[in-house]
Amino acid sequence: MKVHNNYLLTIAFGIGASVYIFSILNVPTQTGGESLSPLEPFFNTTQAYILPVSDPSNFPIAYSDAGKPVISAKAALVYDLNSDRILFSRNPRTKLPVASLTKLVTALVVREYTDLREEVIVPKEAVRVDKEKQDLFANETLTTEQLLTVMLVGSSNDAAYALSSHVASKGINFVEAMNRKAMEIGMTESQFIDPAGLDDKGYSTAQDIAKLLKRALRDNVIQEILITPAVSLGDRQFKNTNQLLDSINNIQGGKTGNTETALGCMVLSVDIGNRRDTIITVVLGSRGRFEETQILVNWALTSHRWE
Numbered sequence: 001m002k003v004h005n006n007y008l009l010t011i012a013f014g015i016g017a018s019v020y021i022f023s024i025l026n027v028p029t030q031t032g033g034e035s036l037s038p039l040e041p042f043f044n045t046t047q048a049y050i051l052p053v054s055d056p057s058n059f060p061i062a063y064s065d066a067g068k069p070v071i072s073a074k075a076a077l078v079y080d081l082n083s084d085r086i087l088f089s090r091n092p093r094t095k096l097p098v099a100s101l102t103k104l105v106t107a108l109v110v111r112e113y114t115d116l117r118e119e120v121i122v123p124k125e126a127v128r129v130d131k132e133k134q135d136l137f138a139n140e141t142l143t144t145e146q147l148l149t150v151m152l153v154g155s156s157n158d159a160a161y162a163l164s165s166h167v168a169s170k171g172i173n174f175v176e177a178m179n180r181k182a183m184e185i186g187m188t189e190s191q192f193i194d195p196a197g198l199d200d201k202g203y204s205t206a207q208d209i210a211k212l213l214k215r216a217l218r219d220n221v222i223q224e225i226l227i228t229p230a231v232s233l234g235d236r237q238f239k240n241t242n243q244l245l246d247s248i249n250n251i252q253g254g255k256t257g258n259t260e261t262a263l264g265c266m267v268l269s270v271d272i273g274n275r276r277d278t279i280i281t282v283v284l285g286s287r288g289r290f291e292e293t294q295i296l297v298n299w300a301l302t303s304h305r306w307e
Contacts, residue, residue, distance in 0.1 A: 066303035074285025099257030102197030126161035154238030160196035226253035264289030
C-alpha cells in the first residue's frame with residue numbers, strides 16, 4: 001500500500017508540474033502596454049525568466065520601479081541581444097513606411113550578388129532620383145564598395161538606384177530579391193517596393209527592422225560602413241546621417257530614414273561593453289528620431305541591472 005501511495009503521489013506531482021509549466025508558457029505578456037504572443041518568431045517577449053546556469057552575469061533585469069520611456073514615435077522597440085527579449089515596445093508589429101531604413105535590405109542584396117571590386121557605370125536613370133538631391137553623375141564609374149559606402153553613410157538615393165540597376169543587369173529582379181532576403185531574415189510583416197525607400201507604400205515594423213539590423217551587422221563590410229563618420233567621392237563629401245555617432249559610445253551600427261509620410265525613422269545597435277551585452281533600438285514615425293533613440297538607450301541602461 002505504501003508503494004502504491006508513493007506511485008500515486010508521483011503521478012499527481014508530474015501532472016501538477018506539467019500544468020504549471022504550460023500555464024507559464026501560454027500567459028500573454030505586456031511590453032510597452034501591448035500584448036504579444038510568446039511564440040513570435042525571433043523574439044521572446046516574456047520578461048520574467050530563469051537565468052541560464054551557463055552565463056548568469058549579463059542578462060537584463062528591470063528594476064521594479066522602472067517606468068516607461070516617454071517618446072512620441074508611432075512605433076518603437078528596445079531589444080536585448082543576449083536574452084533575445086524585448087525590453088520595451090510600442091506598436092512593434094504595426095506596419096509603417098520606413099524610408100531609408102530600406103537601404104539595409106538593399107545592401108544585403110548587393111552583397112549577395114556582387115563583388116566589392118566590381119565597377120558600376122552610373123546610369124542616367126539613377127541620377128537625382130528623388131528630384132531633390134544629386135549625389136552621382138551619369139556615366140561615372142564607381143566600384144560597388146564606393147556606392148555601398150555612399151548609400152549607407154550619406155543615405156544616397158542615387159547610389160541605391162545605381163546599385164539596383166547594376167544587379168538587375170545580371171538578370172535579377174532587384175525588388176523581388178529584396179523581399180526574398182527579407183523573408184529569409186524572418187521579416188514576415190514587411191514589403192519593399194524600391195531600393196531606396198522613397199515609395200511610402202512599402203512598409204515594415206519595428207520588430208522586423210530590429211531583425212534586419214541584427215542580420216546586417218553580421219556582414220563585416222556593412223558593419224564597418226555604418227560607423228564610418230564620412231566619405232568622399234572626389235570633391236563630393238558625404239557625412240554620416242547618424243548624428244548619434246558622436247554622442248553615444250560603442251555604437252555598432254545604425255541607419256536613419258526620413259520622408260514626409262514616414263517621418264523620422266532610426267535603428268541603432270549599441271554595445272554595452274561593461275555588461276557584455278548589446279541592445280537594438282528602433283523608432284518609426286518620430287518627429288525627433290535622434291532624441292528619442294537617445295532616450296531609449298538611456299532608459300535601457302538606467303532601468304535595468306545585469307545579473
